[in-house]
Amino acid sequence: MSRLTPVIAALCASALLCAAPARAETVWVRAGHLVDPEAGKVWPARLIRVDDGRVTAVTPDGPVPAGARVIDWSAYTVLPGLIDMHVHLPDLDQSENVAEPLLHSAMESAFVGARHARATLMAGFTTVHNCGNFRAYADVELRNAINRGDVIGPRISTVGAYVTIPGGGGEVTGFAPDVTVPADMRAGVVVDAADTTRKVNALFQHGVDSIKLIATGAVLAQGTEPGQQELSDAEMRAAVEVARGRGSWVTAHAHGASGIKAAINAGVKAIEHASLIDDEGIALAKAKGVWLDMDIYDGDFIAEYGRAHRWPADMLRKNDDTTEAQRIGFRKAVKAGVKLSFGTDAGVYPHGLNARQFKYMVRYGMTPMQAIQAATTVSADLLGWSKDVGALSPGHYADMIAVSGDPLADITVLERVDHVVKGGVEVK
Incomplete structure (x- = not known):
């Protein structure tokens, strides 16, 4: 049997990775302020835990496990997507x-x-x-x-x-x-x-x-x-x-x-x-x-x-x-x-x-x-998607945005979105 060329080997490895089930990933998002439309409130410094693309916990900001993946939005106001x-x-x-x-x-x-x-x-x-x-x-x-x-x-x-x-x-x-x-x-x-x-x-x-x-x-x-x-x-x-x-x-x-x-x-x-x-x-x-x-x-x-x-x-x-x-x-x-x-x-x-x-x-x-x-x-x-989108309480998709400033004081800050996460993945 002939040896695989490097290119073919790489393609095979890639195919195997794509075929393998995705591993659950935990991401922590630090929010300087969190707009909570369900409660109609804005919370100070919050820590949002995301597991496999969904929010699993929202707590006051604090330590995270050593080596954890962190999206640091502590300088921003965070809202649901x-x-x-x-x-x-x-x-x-x-x-x-x-x-x-x-x-x-x-x-x-x-x-x-x-x-x-x-x-x-x-x-x-x-x-x-x-x-x-x-x-x-x-x-x-x-x-x-x-x-x-x-x-x-x-x-x-x-x-x-x-x-x-x-x-x-x-x-x-x-x-x-x-x-x-x-x-x-x-x-x-x-x-x-x-x-x-x-x-x-x-x-x-x-x-x-x-x-x-x-x-x-x-x-x-x-x-x-x-x-x-x-x-x-x-x-x-x-x-x-x-x-x-x-x-x-x-x-x-x-x-x-x-x-x-x-x-x-x-x-x-x-x-x-x-x-x-x-x-x-x-x-x-x-x-x-x-x-x-x-x-x-x-x-x-x-x-x-x-x-x-x-x-x-x-x-x-x-x-x-x-x-x-x-x-x-x-x-x-x-x-x-x-x-x-x-x-x-x-x-x-x-x-x-x-x-x-x-x-x-x-x-x-x-x-x-x-x-x-x-x-x-x-x-x-x-x-009819309230269980999945529109909020950042546990169970929802980790869809969220970060803006500089306070949208409750100046709603136009939402015209200038600094960062976007969809399903726990930072896309902007």
């Missing part, structure tokens, strides 16, 4: 060209998604709800690639595709009438309740975590109006019924007041945007325990950047019509005690700037702690 409940990772950034999605292949979208995922994680968002993409199942494949360790990124909850009417707010619109849109961009297009049942079942069969409905028109889709209901009540109920049968849930893009109430009455768990919500809709969300996921930063970005880059006039007009109304609704919802998660619609603006929304949430009625809770415990509860 942040959660963004509304991102679009595997899509191109919004631009002035409404047909932009048609200019890029599915393969390119995958690589773009990997880049966006990395930027999001580096910004301190260790978990996201990917709230739709034009290429069906691109988020499912990105989630799987991250979970396999192929690329770096946050934990992802997926929806696979938009469930929308033909030509509705979840379609690529604004191009010439003789252009054929690829089939994978129309996987969630439905024409009636029976079709909705079929399409939503197909989404789950392809591995999605939850469902995203486009209940009303959209600000950034030409030919649709935010105040107009698009999906019928029966179509929305059909989607909710399928999701419940599979132990899952549904969120609805809904700007208009009537569409919001129709979606809530159909049984959705959350409303995205809620821009034109009225007092009756706020009361209904409160009574039914429905989350509002309101992207109140976006309006300023669209108004400034969109005008500078000549975005279509109807998009800018719809943005003007909804921005201030959404912020008034947000303030009312805070006062009413409605559950408000943290969702930014990242992709409208560049990924990685997600934390810019915090100061808007504080400006429009939240305390800094409430804003942090929205991006941790409240969003984790909406995802």
